[in-house]
Amino acid sequence: MHNQAIRANQPEEPPDAFIAAESRPPGGAPTLALVAEPPRWVATGITEKMAAFLAEEPETPCLVVDLDVVEGNYRALRGALPQAEVYYAVKSNPAPPLVARLIALGSSFDTASLPEIDLCLGLGADPAKLSFGNTIKKSKDIAAAYERGVRLFAFDAEEELEKLAEHAPGSQVFCRLFVDNVGAEWPLSRKFGCSVAMAGDLLIKAQALGLEAHGVSFHVGSQQKDLGQWDVALEKAAELFRDLAAVGITLKMVNLGGGLPTSYGNRLPYGVDEYGAHVLGAVDRLFDGPRPRLIVEPGRYMGGNAGVLETEVVLVSRKDAADDRRWVYIDAGRFNGLAETEGEAIRYPIISDKDDGETGPVIIAGPTCDSVDILYDKAGYTLPLSLKAGDRLRLLSTGAYTTSYASVGFNGFLPLKAHYL
Structure with missing residues (x-):
């Protein structure tokens, strides 16, 4: 051909x-x-x-x-963001051979459902390296994930938080923030996330319910071409860190989500090394004290x-x-x-x-x-x-x-x- x-x-x-x-x-x-x-x-x-x-x-x-190629992408991202944990977005391509390759490389995994959790565990993933990142979960699936050893869960609503407190007691939870997806080819925020003010109230409640208010997440949109959108989202996250610290709650984690683009035949405005340097620079500039735990959730970037x-x-x-x-x-x-x-x-x-x-x-x-x-x-x-x-x-x-x-x-x-x- x-x-x-x-x-x-x-x-x-x-x-x-x-x-x-x-x-x-x-x-x-x-x-x-x-x-x-x-x-x-x-x-x-x-x-x-x-x-x-x-x-x-x-x-x-x-x-x-x-x-x-998947392995090359993983290695490049680890080199560009060595301080961040890579949680591959399984939903982007859940093929067992691909997931198995990433397990062998030491990747963690962002899962959207109980079947995705079972897929990863069945291939040998450590449950401690899984995140149940969907903010919309049935109670029985939360309970099943907890039973399997998953201890990191996303939420963006009070009712979801109450389900987590009942069915995943003591777990680490992170609240997804609503952010604008300006510059993204595939916006992802309308359905997910909440305001900074609501997130603060929910994380305070999480701590009161016996959960660990671990941190926040956001997604700047798939195929994000504007590096500045991570600054906008990180400013919101840093604001929340300060607000919670003022009431005695220390948040520890920022989930940077996905958004790293893959090329569809066009020259991209930045490379993975530039992305890594930009994000780390923004984190160090915006957050007080030690750098928080960082998670990144590549999907399209990893396999596209x-x-x-x-x-x-x-x-x-x-x-x-x-x-x-x-x-x-x-x-x-x-x-x-x-x-x-x-x-x-x-x-x-x-x-x-x-x-x-x-x-x-x-x-x-x-x-x-x-x-x-x-x-x-x-x-x-x-x-x-x-x-x-x-x-x-x-x-x-x-x-x-x-x-x-x-x-x-x-x-x-x-x-x-x-x-x-």
Whole structure:
């Protein structure tokens, strides 16, 4: 397959631009055991392992993930933020081979449900390295997680706090703050979090209920391009630390959440080392006394550029002979892995097996009998004019939030297959 980048108005940039293949930990950073060789990139968004596997033309649609890239991302983040604990956001890609690789590297895990907790524990994770980070939990799931040894829980409401006090007594709890997601491609704060004032009252109540008011968390939004948004959120967290200290409660932890971007074919405004230096500088500037315990929850950053989604063209058509744009229907769509094309917020780089030099504008859609299964209409994609049914397309940087979003059998189409190398 020729690697002809066809995404409109985007510079050709390797999706690994945000990472280093191996981290270079500064003094004091932990030494990581070698698990695999650094990935070898042979084309934009394609590693040597991916290329060899895809050369066999596996059945489509399928996701192919190079775990060496995941490891490289982990190492780079540990090098950039050696003082922070990495809690991988399992929801972004819960594949057992990927989670197992991160366990071997010493990662901790941010889980959203009891099944994710059981997945991690079943693969050998220490329950002391798990966080139940969803602020919306059933009482029975809190109790089950506590029984399994989990002792770190998120909340953002009084009723949730009362459930935690009853079913996870003595646990460490942290309150999620509501923060603006200006600069993010995928805002995440509207559903979660509370004001600084409410968080203060809730953390005081947590202590009174016999829980440990451990700290606060926030999320600046997925694919956050503005480093300054961490300053805004950290200012709120520092304010809360001071307010609670004034009434005799010492908070100890700041959960920085996710938001670190992966490249979707575009040059990012900052790299992981710059992110680490900026965040640590802001923490040292804004917080009084010793630096608090820091947690970071990468998801998209960790696995995004580690995956490529191979698809087959099912149909190329026009709605009228005079139409300038063709419709290109592929065998992967909104319901079997590409949910994040909603609103065209995430724009995956696409490469074609055609290389005839002539391209034209297209609308790209999925295979289902559902009118919302349109991936890209306004994004300005172009594809070869010679494209026809049976040709293959590759969507790059698809290692996160694809398989975990795929439906189970909508229209009878099977969930997205995945291969981990």
